[in-house]
Amino acid sequence: MHKRIAEIQSYLQHNDHSLAVRRILDASLDTADLSLLKEAIAFSRLYRQYKDAGLPPAFIESANSLLNRIDQVAERFTERTAPLVTASQISKTYSSGNFSLQPISLQVNTGDVLGIVGENGNGKTTLLRCMAAQLALTSGELQFAQLENPDHYEIKHHLAFIPQRIPRWFGLLKDNLHFSAAISGVKGEENEVMVDFMLERLDLTPYAHLTWNQISSGYRTRFEIARILLQKPKLLILDEPLANLDINAQQSILTDLRFMAKSVHNPMGILLSSQQLHEVEKIADTVLLIKKGSCLFRTGEQEKTATAFVIELETTVKRDQLLNVLAAEGEVQFNGGFYTVSSATLPAQEMLAKLVTAGIPISYFRDITHSTKRFI
Ligand SMILES: Nc1ncnc2c1ncn2[C@@H]1O[C@H](COP(=O)(O)OP(=O)(O)OP(=O)(O)O)[C@@H](O)[C@H]1O
Structure with missing residues (x-):
C-alpha cells in the first residue's frame, strides 16, 4: 500500500475525520480519474451532512473502499521538484518615502512552501510583489527557470498573486469558479467536477450560491484560493492569507497549502507572508524573518544558530x-x-x-x- 494511503487510513482510525476527508479529496484528484473524483466529492458531502449528528457506520467502510481503489493508481504519486523562481540580491527603494528592501536572495522550487514573516511595515508585501515581478527592481535579478520568454504575459500565466484585500467579484461564487476554470481551458464535465471539487476542498459548498456581499472576508480568501487553483499556477504567492481567518481555519488552510504544493495534479511552489510565526514555521520548508527591510534570519541558517x-x-x-x-x-x-x-x-x-x-x-x-x- 502507498505511504500516503496508509497515512489517510491512520487518520480515519484515530477519528481525524476532517483531515482524512480533505486528504481523500487530494488523493482522488491525483489519480486524474473523474469517476474517483466524483466519488470523493460525494463522500466529502456525506461527511459534511453527518459530521455534527454522528457519522453512519458505512462512512468508514466507504472511505476504505474508495482508498483501496485510489491505491491501485498509486504509481502516480511521485513528487517532482524543479526550480521555479530565483531571486539574486534583489532590492527595492520606493521613489517616495524612505523605505528600502535590502538585497535579498531566495529560490522557490516546485513543492516548496516558503514563509516570509515579520511585523507590520517591515517589507513583506514589497518582497512578495518583487518576486511576482509586479515592482521594478532597484537592483538584482529574477529568473523564472521554466519560462523561455519571461515577459508580462508568460509570467502572468506562470504565477498567481493573492493580495491581502481580495478584489470584489460580481455574480454568484460558483459561477465565478466555472468561469475561472473555463478561461483556463477546463470545459464540459471536467469543469463541473473541478468546481465541485474546489467547493468541497475549500469548504465553500454552503456558500456556492452567494454573492461577494453575502460572505465573510475569510470565505472570500478561500474563494480566491479556489479560483486561482482552478487556473493551475506553477507558483502561488499569497500576501497574508491568514489575516481574515479564525484560528482553526488558519491551521487547516496552511496544512492544505502544504499538501497542495506537493500535489501530483498540479505541484506548485508557494510563497506566503504572515505575522503568525509559529503557524507558518509548522508547515513551511523555510521561513525568512524580515525586519526593517532586511532578512534578519532564515530557518536552517547555520551561522546564526x-x-x-x-x-x-x-x-x-x-x-x-x-x-x-x-x-x-x-x-x-x-x-x-x-x-x-x-x-x-x-x-x-x-x-x-x-x-x-x-x-x-x-x-x-x-x-x-x-x-x-x-x-x-
Ligand atoms: N508604493 C509605495 N511607495 C512608497 N512607500 C511604500 C509603498 N508601498 C509600501 N511602502 C512602504 O514600504 C514599507 C513596507 O511596506 P510593506 O507593505 O512591504 O510591509 P509589510 O511588512 O507587508 O507590512 P504589513 O504587514 O502591514 O502588510 C512601509 O513603510 C510602507 O509604507
Missing part, C-alpha cells in the same frame, strides 16, 4: 521562583504575558523536566531555540 537554548513559558509563579528553580543556569525575561527563559546549558527538555520536578504550574511551553521568534 542560537548560542543559548530559549523557551517561552506561561505560568502563574513569580520570576524569583523561576530563577530559584533554574539555579543560575538561566536568564528570565517577562513581557507582561509570558516569560522567555534562556539557558546556555539546559536544552528545552531538561528545562521542562526541572520545572515539572519543582512543581511549577505550566500552561504554555514552547522551544523557540530554532524559531524566528527569537529575533522578535
Whole structure:
C-alpha cells in the first residue's frame, strides 16, 4: 500500500475525520480519474451532512473502499521538484518615502512552501510583489527557470498573486469558479467536477450560491484560493492569507497549502507572508524573518544558530521562583504575558523536566531555540 494511503487510513482510525476527508479529496484528484473524483466529492458531502449528528457506520467502510481503489493508481504519486523562481540580491527603494528592501536572495522550487514573516511595515508585501515581478527592481535579478520568454504575459500565466484585500467579484461564487476554470481551458464535465471539487476542498459548498456581499472576508480568501487553483499556477504567492481567518481555519488552510504544493495534479511552489510565526514555521520548508527591510534570519541558517537554548513559558509563579528553580543556569525575561527563559546549558527538555520536578504550574511551553521568534 502507498505511504500516503496508509497515512489517510491512520487518520480515519484515530477519528481525524476532517483531515482524512480533505486528504481523500487530494488523493482522488491525483489519480486524474473523474469517476474517483466524483466519488470523493460525494463522500466529502456525506461527511459534511453527518459530521455534527454522528457519522453512519458505512462512512468508514466507504472511505476504505474508495482508498483501496485510489491505491491501485498509486504509481502516480511521485513528487517532482524543479526550480521555479530565483531571486539574486534583489532590492527595492520606493521613489517616495524612505523605505528600502535590502538585497535579498531566495529560490522557490516546485513543492516548496516558503514563509516570509515579520511585523507590520517591515517589507513583506514589497518582497512578495518583487518576486511576482509586479515592482521594478532597484537592483538584482529574477529568473523564472521554466519560462523561455519571461515577459508580462508568460509570467502572468506562470504565477498567481493573492493580495491581502481580495478584489470584489460580481455574480454568484460558483459561477465565478466555472468561469475561472473555463478561461483556463477546463470545459464540459471536467469543469463541473473541478468546481465541485474546489467547493468541497475549500469548504465553500454552503456558500456556492452567494454573492461577494453575502460572505465573510475569510470565505472570500478561500474563494480566491479556489479560483486561482482552478487556473493551475506553477507558483502561488499569497500576501497574508491568514489575516481574515479564525484560528482553526488558519491551521487547516496552511496544512492544505502544504499538501497542495506537493500535489501530483498540479505541484506548485508557494510563497506566503504572515505575522503568525509559529503557524507558518509548522508547515513551511523555510521561513525568512524580515525586519526593517532586511532578512534578519532564515530557518536552517547555520551561522546564526542560537548560542543559548530559549523557551517561552506561561505560568502563574513569580520570576524569583523561576530563577530559584533554574539555579543560575538561566536568564528570565517577562513581557507582561509570558516569560522567555534562556539557558546556555539546559536544552528545552531538561528545562521542562526541572520545572515539572519543582512543581511549577505550566500552561504554555514552547522551544523557540530554532524559531524566528527569537529575533522578535
Ligand atoms: N508604493 C509605495 N511607495 C512608497 N512607500 C511604500 C509603498 N508601498 C509600501 N511602502 C512602504 O514600504 C514599507 C513596507 O511596506 P510593506 O507593505 O512591504 O510591509 P509589510 O511588512 O507587508 O507590512 P504589513 O504587514 O502591514 O502588510 C512601509 O513603510 C510602507 O509604507
